[in-house]
Amino acid sequence: MGGCVDAIRDLAGIPDPPDALADAAPDLPRLELPELPETDVDGAQCVEDEDCAFNDGCCTRGFCYQGTCQQTWLQDCCTSVGGCAVSSSLYSGQCDAPCGVGSCVKSLVLPDSCSDEPLFSFDPAEDSVATMALTDPNANDNVTWHVSARRGVGGTRALYAGDLRCPSYHTGPLDAACEPVAGAIAAPVELVAATPPVLLPADRPVVLKVWLWMGLEASTDGLTNAFDGLEIGVRRTVAQYTRKVWSSRDTPVPQRQWVPVLVDLNADAGAEVSVWLTFATIDGLDNDHEGVYVGPIEILTPCAGDRVCPEPGGCTVGKETPVAGTGDALCVVSGDPPGEPCTPCVMAADCATNDACDTASCEGGVCEVVHELTPECCTPDDAWAGPPGFEVELGEGWSAEPEEPTAGAGEWHVSQQRAFEGLSALRFGVVGDTSTSVPGVPASQTLWSPVMTVPAEKPALRFTTWLSTEWDAAPSSSNPLGLDRLSIELALAGVQVAPTEIWGSEVLGGTTQGAWVAVEVPLDGFQGLDVRVGLRFDTADEAANDYEGVYIDSVTMVRRCPQCDPETPGCDDGRLR
Numbered sequence: 001m002g003g004c005v006d007a008i009r010d011l012a013g014i015p016d017p018p019d020a021l022a023d024a025a026p027d028l029p030r031l032e033l034p035e036l037p038e039t040d041v042d043g044a045q046c047v048e049d050e051d052c053a054f055n056d057g058c059c060t061r062g063f064c065y066q067g068t069c070q071q072t073w074l075q076d077c078c079t080s081v082g083g084c085a086v087s088s089s090l091y092s093g094q095c096d097a098p099c100g101v102g103s104c105v106k107s108l109v110l111p112d113s114c115s116d117e118p119l120f121s122f123d124p125a126e127d128s129v130a131t132m133a134l135t136d137p138n139a140n141d142n143v144t145w146h147v148s149a150r151r152g153v154g155g156t157r158a159l160y161a162g163d164l165r166c167p168s169y170h171t172g173p174l175d176a177a178c179e180p181v182a183g184a185i186a187a188p189v190e191l192v193a194a195t196p197p198v199l200l201p202a203d204r205p206v207v208l209k210v211w212l213w214m215g216l217e218a219s220t221d222g223l224t225n226a227f228d229g230l231e232i233g234v235r236r237t238v239a240q241y242t243r244k245v246w247s248s249r250d251t252p253v254p255q256r257q258w259v260p261v262l263v264d265l266n267a268d269a270g271a272e273v274s275v276w277l278t279f280a281t282i283d284g285l286d287n288d289h290e291g292v293y294v295g296p297i298e299i300l301t302p303c304a305g306d307r308v309c310p311e312p313g314g315c316t317v318g319k320e321t322p323v324a325g326t327g328d329a330l331c332v333v334s335g336d337p338p339g340e341p342c343t344p345c346v347m348a349a350d351c352a353t354n355d356a357c358d359t360a361s362c363e364g365g366v367c368e369v370v371h372e373l374t375p376e377c378c379t380p381d382d383a384w385a386g387p388p389g390f391e392v393e394l395g396e397g398w399s400a401e402p403e404e405p406t407a408g409a410g411e412w413h414v415s416q417q418r419a420f421e422g423l424s425a426l427r428f429g430v431v432g433d434t435s436t437s438v439p440g441v442p443a444s445q446t447l448w449s450p451v452m453t454v455p456a457e458k459p460a461l462r463f464t465t466w467l468s469t470e471w472d473a474a475p476s477s478s479n480p481l482g483l484d485r486l487s488i489e490l491a492l493a494g495v496q497v498a499p500t501e502i503w504g505s506e507v508l509g510g511t512t513q514g515a516w517v518a519v520e521v522p523l524d525g526f527q528g529l530d531v532r533v534g535l536r537f538d539t540a541d542e543a544a545n546d547y548e549g550v551y552i553d554s555v556t557m558v559r560r561c562p563q564c565d566p567e568t569p570g571c572d573d574g575r576l577r
Contacts, residue, residue, distance in 0.1 A: 044069045058099040078104035090205045090266045091326070105327035108205040108264070114303030119206065120198045123296040125156035132159070133274075135192040141171040142497050145193050149528050153211045153258055153295035153334075155341035161191045161279040162291035164497050166525055169228075169291040171284060176490075176502040178525040179288075186284035193294065195275045197237050202270030204301050207323055207330065208232070208263040210277070211295030214248060215256045217286045228281045230292050232263055237272040246324045258295065258340075260332040264325035265299070275299070306330045314365030315342035343367040373458070375564030383459075383557040385452040390414045390426045390553065397450025405445055408438035410549060412447040412535065420464045420516045420553035428486075428537040429549030436469070436484070437545040444538035451493040453530050458560040459523040461488065461533065466551040467505060467512045470544035475509025482540045484510060486550050489534035490526055499534055500525075516553075522560070533557075 045067055046052050052069035055062025059077035063070055078084035078095030084104035086093040093104040122131050124147050134145040148160035150167060162169045166178035172186035180186070200206045216228040229249040233242035246263045253259045265273070279292045309318030309331040319338070320329040335342035344365055345351050351360035351367035357377040359370045382388075385397065393414055405411045408430065415427035417434070428445070429436050437443035469484035479485055486505035491497070503521045535552060539545050 059103075074101045076102050076104045076106060088266060088269065090269060094327075106264075106325075107328045108207075108266075108302070108323065108326060110205060110302055110304040110306070112304050114204075114301055114306075118298040118300050119200070120195055120299040121297065122195065124159040124294070125152055125154070125296075129159065131196070133192075133194040133196070135194070137190060138171065138187055141187065142174075143169050143171045143189055143191075145191050146495075148293065151213055151293045158213065158293035158295050159193060160291065160293050161189070161193075164492060164495055165500070165529065167290040168288050169279075169281065170288040174500075176500050176525055186287060188284050189279065189281040189287065191279045193277045194235075195297065195299075197272045197274050198299055199272045200265060200269055200299075201301065206265045206269065207300050207302055208245075208261075208265055208275055209296075209298045209300055209332070210261050210263075211258055211297075212248075212253065212261055213256070213258050213293040213295070214253065215290035216248075216292075217281075217289055227283060227285075228287070228289075229279075231278045231280070232261075233276040233278065234265060234268055234273050235276055236268060237274070242276050243267070251324060256290075258334075258338050260319075260321050260334065260338070262321050262323045262330055262332070264323050264328075267325075302330055309333070314344045373562055375562050375568070378559065378561035380556065380558035380561060381455050383452050383455050384555055385450040388554050388556050389419075389422045390424055391422045394447075399448045401446045401448070405443060406441055409441050409443035410435075410437040410537070410539070410545075411443070411445050412537075415551070417548075418466055418551050420466070420551075422553075425466075425551045425553040426535070427549060427551050428535075434548050435546045436549040437539055437542075439546070440542045441545070442539050442542045443545065444536070444540070446489070446534045446536040448491070449533040449535075451530050451532055452557060454523050454526045454528060454557065455559040456528040459527055459557065460560045461502070461521045461523055461555070461557050462519065463555040464516050464518050464553050465505075465508075465512060466514075466516050466553075467508065467510065468514065468548040469511055469550075470547060471510030472513065472547060475511050475513070477506050477509060479504075479506045479510060482538060484539055484544075484547070485537070487536045487538075488521060489536060490523070490531045491534060493530040493532055520560075523557070 046064035046069045049063045052062030052064050055069060055071040058079050059074050060071050061074060063072060076086055076093070077100060078093065079098050081095055081098060084093040084095040086104055086106050090109055091106040092109055093106055095104050097103055129147050136144045142164045143162060144164065145159060145161055146164060147157050149157050150160070152158045163174065166174050168174065168178060169189050170180050170186050171189060172184040173181040175181055210232070212230065214230065229247060231244055231248070232246040233244045235242040245265070246261060253261070275297070277294060281287055307330055309320060310316070310333065312318070315335055316333050317335070317338070318331045318333045321332045322329050343351060345362040345367045348360050348362045351362060351369060353360050353369060355371065356379070357371055357373050359372070361368050386395070400412060410429045411431065412426060412428050413431050414424050416424045417427065419425045430438060465486070467486065471484060487501050488503040489499040489501050491499040502523065503519070508517060537550050
């Protein structure tokens with residue numbers, strides 16, 4: 001799809017992406033360098049830099065400034081093999097390949113001992129997201145920074161730049177299955193997460209360590225993309241610009257796995273700074289990908305021993321990781337594989353399991369847990385908030401919109417006129433009457449359940465319904481006007497996001513023809529989320545509303561279990577009870 005998207009960008013005149021963290025102010029003060037040797041031709045008249053090529057040397061370049069030729073030193077350049085001078089006493093330099101920018105390769109001057117306490121740390125699995133300053137200029141869409149349990153370093157939680165419900169950073173509307181709605185317009189994404197101000201020491205090196213997981217728009221190298229990317233910048237408290245120190249566009253990292261990134265911060269030694277993480281897509285095209293997760297963030301003062309990796313253990317592995325901005329590397333110790341949960345063990349009994357369908361073993365001193373849903377181990381794991389039947393009046397946590405319907409119009413209430421199980425069921429219709437609404441009065445209302453947590457694996461909403469509407473005479477799966485329609489919606493709890501419709505009664509033809517019908521609605525786009533279930537009925541007009549209406553009973557929210565063999569003892573309708 002990349003070629004097609006590139007062609008669209010070309011036709012639309014979308015330029016190549018700029019640096020999202022490009023400097024908006026003069027350069028930082030530079031190292032004082034020795035005076036350049038005088039030449040007879042320095043100061044000659046010029047029009048462009050090429051006119052001053054005679055000033056090019058191993059570590060110098062000529063350039064044209066206001067019509068005269070000038071000469072500048074190349075940053076961190078060396079002229080001979082061996083030790084070389086760099087821009088700060090926090091570095092040492094070694095010249096292995098003289099001439100050119102960065103030919104004097106910098107290494108950190110690390111002390112033999114150091115404090116284990118970081119200057120700053122933020123772990124989204126433990127710390128409040130309020131620790132970070134989160135910026136989203138497009139507050140009208142659902143793509144923003146938030147803590148997600150979908151992924152995490154060590155299997156916990158991470159700060160996620162993406163949709164509040166779906167694993168996507170597509171800003172256009174998404175359906176219940178998290179697929180983009182065809183034809184809808186999507187906007188670019190630009191999200192910033194910044195640390196609070198941190199005072200960097202002037203006398204010892206400082207390094208940023210951050211764990212990243214990225215699933216972005218495909219690219220020709222299979223790693224990163226020139227349009228969608230994460231950039232890390234440093235902003236001094238006294239400045240109004242951000243200096244870019246790392247970018248996934250410039251430094252490709254493996255996609256769809258947790259990766260540690262180390263960044264040199266010593267250009268700002270002695271200053272108070274904030275670290276900015278900016279996720280930007282430049283355009284709104286091809287953004288239906290999972291996005292960016294940020295794990296623990298630390299600002300560290302490493303010591304010399306941090307270059308040496310320990311012997312691999314059962315749950316630990318050390319990997320030499322480059323420090324961006326230097327030629328140095330430090331050891332990052334993590335689980336094996338990195339970012340995944342790991343528990344050491346002596347025997348299988350040391351390995352905890354959280355589910356009857358988990359089988360634990362101890363292999364090479366590390367717990368291995370295999371998860372497999374089978375009819376024998378799986379139970380429905382009901383997450384419905386309250387009893388499945390409606391034998392008593394609705395209690396705390398239930399609410400209706402509108403709260404008070406039009407006089408004579410139908411509304412949701414507990415009724416004993418019909419029931420699938422027990423003596424009563426939830427009904428939409430005129431209280432104490434057998435019609436949906438009084439003649440000439442349209443009726444609509446949404447009943448919202450208390451908050452509940454959707455099962456994290458193979459979730460589904462199950463209920464039985466009895467429908468008698470104007471569709472009794474001619475059932476139809478087409479209902480463009482939404483007449484006498486029952487629908488089910490889910491709303492995320494605690495966030496301002498429009499509800500998502502997950503089911504409509506047209507799949508039953510708008511009527512059950514006087515029978516109770518079992519319905520199962522997969523909730524695979526809502527695993528592990530806190531939601532409210534909305535039951536909505538709308539006549540959409542004032543005509544033909546003398547039918548009995550809608551009944552709902554036996555509601556559950558479950559983990560869908562595999563079918564069992566009907567010959568197996570305890571198997572009932574394909575499920576073990």
